[in-house]
Amino acid sequence: MSKIGVITFPGTLDDVDAARAVTYAGAEAVSLWHADADLRGVEAVVVPGGFSYGDYLRCGAIARFAPVMTEVVAAAAKGMPVLGICNGFQILCEAGLLPGVLIRNQGLHFVCRDQWLRVENASSAWTSRYEQGAEILVPLKSGEGCYVAEKSTVDELEGEGRVVFRYVGGNPNGSTNDIAGVSSANGRVVGLMPHPEHAIDALTGPSDDGLGLILSVLDSLVAA
Amino acid sequence: MTTTELIDTVGHAESTPEQAQPYRELGLKDDEYQRIRDILGRRPTAAELAMYSVMWSEHCSYKSSKVHLRYFGESTTEEMRAKMLAGIGENAGVVDIGDGWAVTFKVESHNHPSYIEPYQGAATGVGGIVRDIMAMGARPVAVLDPLRFGPADAPDTRRVLHGVVAGVGGYGNCLGLPNIGGELVFDPSYAGNPLLNAACIGAMRVEDLHLAHASGTGNKVILFGARTGLDGIGGVSVLASDTFSGDESGSGRKKLPSVQVGDPFTEKVLIECCLELYREGIVVGIQDLGGAGLSCATSELASAGDGGMHVWLDRVPLRATGMSPAEVLSSESQERMMAVVTPANVDAFMRICAKWDVIATEIGEVTDGDRLVITWHDQVVVDVPPRTVAHEGPVYHRPIERPADQDALRANGPESLARPSTPDELRELVLRMVSSPNLASKRWVTEQYDRYVRGNSVLAQPADSGMIRIDERTGRGVAMSTDCNGRFCRLDPYTGAQLALAEAYRNVATTGATPLAVTNCMNFGSPEDPAVMWQFEQAVKGLADGCRELGIPVTGGNVSFYNQTGSTAILPTPVVGVLGVIDDVTRRIPTGIGAEAGDTLLLLGDTHEEFGGSEWAHVVHGHLGGLPPKVDLDRERLLAEVLVAGSRDGMISAAHDLSDGGLAQAVVESCLIGETGARVFLPEGSDPFVQLFSESAGRVLVAVPRSEELRFTEMCTARGLPWARIGVVDPEAGSLEIQDVATFGLDELREAWEGTLPALFD
Numbered sequence A: 001m002s003k004i005g006v007i008t009f010p011g012t013l014d015d016v017d018a019a020r021a022v023t024y025a026g027a028e029a030v031s032l033w034h035a036d037a038d039l040r041g042v043e044a045v046v047v048p049g050g051f052s053y054g055d056y057l058r059c060g061a062i063a064r065f066a067p068v069m070t071e072v073v074a075a076a077a078k079g080m081p082v083l084g085i086c087n088g089f090q091i092l093c094e095a096g097l098l099p100g101v102l103i104r105n106q107g108l109h110f111v112c113r114d115q116w117l118r119v120e121n122a123s124s125a126w127t128s129r130y131e132q133g134a135e136i137l138v139p140l141k142s143g144e145g146c147y148v149a150e151k152s153t154v155d156e157l158e159g160e161g162r163v164v165f166r167y168v169g170g171n172p173n174g175s176t177n178d179i180a181g182v183s184s185a186n187g188r189v190v191g192l193m194p195h196p197e198h199a200i201d202a203l204t205g206p207s208d209d210g211l212g213l214i215l216s217v218l219d220s221l222v223a224a
Numbered sequence B: 001m002t003t004t005e006l007i008d009t010v011g012h013a014e015s016t017p018e019q020a021q022p023y024r025e026l027g028l029k030d031d032e033y034q035r036i037r038d039i040l041g042r043r044p045t046a047a048e049l050a051m052y053s054v055m056w057s058e059h060c061s062y063k064s065s066k067v068h069l070r071y072f073g074e075s076t077t078e079e080m081r082a083k084m085l086a087g088i089g090e091n092a093g094v095v096d097i098g099d100g101w102a103v104t105f106k107v108e109s110h111n112h113p114s115y116i117e118p119y120q121g122a123a124t125g126v127g128g129i130v131r132d133i134m135a136m137g138a139r140p141v142a143v144l145d146p147l148r149f150g151p152a153d154a155p156d157t158r159r160v161l162h163g164v165v166a167g168v169g170g171y172g173n174c175l176g177l178p179n180i181g182g183e184l185v186f187d188p189s190y191a192g193n194p195l196l197n198a199a200c201i202g203a204m205r206v207e208d209l210h211l212a213h214a215s216g217t218g219n220k221v222i223l224f225g226a227r228t229g230l231d232g233i234g235g236v237s238v239l240a241s242d243t244f245s246g247d248e249s250g251s252g253r254k255k256l257p258s259v260q261v262g263d264p265f266t267e268k269v270l271i272e273c274c275l276e277l278y279r280e281g282i283v284v285g286i287q288d289l290g291g292a293g294l295s296c297a298t299s300e301l302a303s304a305g306d307g308g309m310h311v312w313l314d315r316v317p318l319r320a321t322g323m324s325p326a327e328v329l330s331s332e333s334q335e336r337m338m339a340v341v342t343p344a345n346v347d348a349f350m351r352i353c354a355k356w357d358v359i360a361t362e363i364g365e366v367t368d369g370d371r372l373v374i375t376w377h378d379q380v381v382v383d384v385p386p387r388t389v390a391h392e393g394p395v396y397h398r399p400i401e402r403p404a405d406q407d408a409l410r411a412n413g414p415e416s417l418a419r420p421s422t423p424d425e426l427r428e429l430v431l432r433m434v435s436s437p438n439l440a441s442k443r444w445v446t447e448q449y450d451r452y453v454r455g456n457s458v459l460a461q462p463a464d465s466g467m468i469r470i471d472e473r474t475g476r477g478v479a480m481s482t483d484c485n486g487r488f489c490r491l492d493p494y495t496g497a498q499l500a501l502a503e504a505y506r507n508v509a510t511t512g513a514t515p516l517a518v519t520n521c522m523n524f525g526s527p528e529d530p531a532v533m534w535q536f537e538q539a540v541k542g543l544a545d546g547c548r549e550l551g552i553p554v555t556g557g558n559v560s561f562y563n564q565t566g567s568t569a570i571l572p573t574p575v576v577g578v579l580g581v582i583d584d585v586t587r588r589i590p591t592g593i594g595a596e597a598g599d600t601l602l603l604l605g606d607t608h609e610e611f612g613g614s615e616w617a618h619v620v621h622g623h624l625g626g627l628p629p630k631v632d633l634d635r636e637r638l639l640a641e642v643l644v645a646g647s648r649d650g651m652i653s654a655a656h657d658l659s660d661g662g663l664a665q666a667v668v669e670s671c672l673i674g675e676t677g678a679r680v681f682l683p684e685g686s687d688p689f690v691q692l693f694s695e696s697a698g699r700v701l702v703a704v705p706r707s708e709e710l711r712f713t714e715m716c717t718a719r720g721l722p723w724a725r726i727g728v729v730d731p732e733a734g735s736l737e738i739q740d741v742a743t744f745g746l747d748e749l750r751e752a753w754e755g756t757l758p759a760l761f762d
Helices: A015-024 A067-077 A087-094 A151-159 A211-223 B010-015 B030-040 B046-055 B066-074 B111-116 B118-134 B155-175 B264-279 B293-304 B325-330 B343-355 B386-390 B406-411 B423-434 B486-491 B493-510 B530-550 B615-621 B633-648 B662-674 B688-693 B706-719 B746-761
Strands: A003-008 A028-033 A044-047 A082-085 A101-103 A111-119 A135-142 A146-148 A163-168 A179-183 A189-192 B084-086 B093-098 B101-109 B139-149 B179-186 B195-205 B220-225 B285-288 B308-312 B336-341 B360-367 B372-376 B379-384 B457-459 B466-469 B477-483 B514-523 B554-560 B573-582 B600-604 B654-657 B677-680 B700-704 B723-730 B735-738 B742-745
Touching (some): A003 A015, A015 A028, A015 A211, A044 A067, A044 A087, A067 A082, A082 A087, A087 A101, A087 A189, A146 A179, A151 A179, B030 B046, B030 B379, B046 B293, B046 B325, B046 B386, B066 B530, B066 B554, B093 B514, B093 B554, B093 B573, B101 B118, B101 B477, B101 B514, B101 B573, B111 B118, B111 B155, B111 B195, B118 B155, B118 B195, B118 B285, B139 B155, B139 B466, B139 B573, B155 B179, B155 B195, B155 B746, B179 B477, B195 B477, B195 B514, B195 B573, B220 B293, B220 B343, B264 B336, B264 B343, B285 B293, B293 B308, B293 B325, B293 B336, B293 B372, B293 B386, B325 B372, B325 B379, B343 B360, B406 B486, B423 B615, B423 B662, B423 B688, B423 B742, B423 B746, B477 B493, B486 B530, B486 B573, B493 B514, B493 B530, B493 B573, B493 B633, B514 B633, B530 B554, B530 B633, B600 B706, B615 B662, B633 B706, B662 B677, B662 B688, B700 B706, B706 B723, B742 B746
Parallel strands (some): A003 A028, A044 A082, A082 A189, B308 B372, B677 B735
Antiparallel strands (some): A101 A146, A111 A135, A111 A163, A163 A179, A179 A189, B084 B093, B093 B101, B101 B195, B139 B195, B220 B336, B220 B360, B285 B336, B372 B379, B457 B466, B514 B573, B600 B700, B600 B723, B654 B700, B677 B723, B735 B742
């Protein structure tokens, strides 16, 4: 059974959800502790949402220095698939695994809503199960989800097809080009603000559309 | 400043019996002060005075309400008690929900702080109730926030509401608890007294229940969590006297706000740390630090145990310098807990705290004997019998008098108010009501709350009740709703409290859960006003009698008095929370229609002409008078049984309770939430205005698949529950047609329903 790590920092909130999604997809969820420089033999890593260290400083700015993140950065360099969700996306940006930064929502309020996303790139390690252009419904819940980057970076992301998810049906937070999620150049590291791990079962989420991310990465692990 | 030189020790107090003490400034009456002297056989030290004054305050001692609250216990039968694992007097009530699970739940008020400093007042209100739940040994799993504000268009409402909503969200979101319900009510009476009530639900295995007590001589008392500072030393006004100046960390101190400052991150870590401590089985007793801080925790723990306690107060980790023992005892710094641990487990306890970077300090020990002794650098500053502080405070029998205007108010009924008569007028009224602040969509508020975290939220606002899955294997879960119509309570507090109970009970059953237990948050004006005490007494009686009739116990509650501006009290607002259990959450009943096309809409219950205290009278005429709707708890119970049976047998595809705004509101919400149209036909020969807007209790709108209609209606008939076929679900229409009245496009309704709060508050 494939092992997927789920990191817990102090203040991580959606680790149980990410682990549940991994289990639903038929893989083994392995809990990774922020203070341990040890990936415990996992084949992919999810950096879940929450408020790591309270995020009283810039979101994710402290978490990137955690011992476990040094291992994640090193593993990513060797091609390990990494998914950052919400705060996890912010942490991956701070850690330099993904370009850009997430700033305060344009409306200034925290926004929790069921959000339609378009899968703009179905060839990344985390999106291969989707049809190109598929629209999926997953919860978005964040106060600092507005994606910004230098124009040249945004152009590069757009040009290389590294905008993986885009908001449709209205931009909830002022994000540049309606960007909801981006990937690394090799498509192995993906970060997004919305929460696919909350959309794995219509009982507790708006849909089960989110499970596709985990199923995708499992495919890529089997293929590798 | 070397504080030791200034310390008022027990010895010093004995030798200076005549020294004047600022007990009045601390809120103590002459006779209360004298009683403390009698208990101690001397004058209290400054630290003791601080402890007694906060613990004997209305907030902590329930001195005005105690004699009335006893009625809850007296009216609870053995049968009702059967499912209760802990009840009134504990940090929170606990009920057995089956499959080995226990659930604890409670509502608390943080009204006054939320007016003064809305963000922090609301944030720490959430933080406080969550620690109460943690102190029972449970993992907090969800929060709800019943909120009440002044008129929606009043400028100060904007200030308070923005802060309160951001505070509830800011704290709850960062803490990682889904917000699954609550209320949002606007009324002029809350203008200077907004109500921030916060509810929390926690879950644990039955065997993990922890009660707050300090037993076992030699056991260690450990304070863990945040440091103790000068914040929240509120009622203790003398401690924030003008002689202090300068920076908090300097030699002098500035006055810090009496409202505490919350740190949800610390609380999140504290939750995980506590749960790990519980799992390891190394906690003998646990207590949260809330109002009255260490004064409360030490005296309550010692009082509930079988021995005494010695506390070395100078060991308490501080975040300000030069704090006096009285200040350390009174500080309400947030995110602190206190545990009693056997000496053998102290190391293991400290290891777990270190893992979570939680500061933990052994500050005391359980002793034999019956005294709570607190020392400060080896000098005794407190030496008291703890029960006299925590449990044997003053008890008042406040004068009670039916308000002079009660009869006139009840006589001034809504009968003579102008009513709409033409279809056009009715059409306009539907839109006006749907867009009025109390009936409009709460989405602007609830969108600022995380309702998904932890992945067990089965239902959340705008559902009739919030529902949380407790056991992922079996699907067992709980539902909770909080309700109160203050206008009904003003017209008749006894009936009003029962209507609040009936509504919360009905809301829980409407989602398919079986109501199990009750908590409350009694928000009232000044207990020194005999008219307010009458309202309070009536509401307590009504609620307790109602619970006995329904056969579900009150497991706990909270009283908030002094909610008034000048001599004008708020509407009496006994917020009632009902918790229900559902053995399989997949059988929940959703609120919105449209899961299946062609469903039949049935109205269960009877509609009478009841407009006293109604939303219509309030919105259209600004009128409050007459009698509230009749309450029939037998009918409510029958209705609940039918709903639960309907859920269990898969006969109901959607259901929505009728309350504020009546049938019109329920139908509109069912359509909009389900994003599906419907055709509604009112009973022939009936008055459409009464049918659409009356607020008769005991009614629910249900959508039933055609294939189940006969079975369901036959069940209703057999059980004696009135039902009427009033419409069909019509997914093709894109509109709501109320036959012979009007047709509304769903877009038009949505704009009316969802546009109001953003227009007011964005």
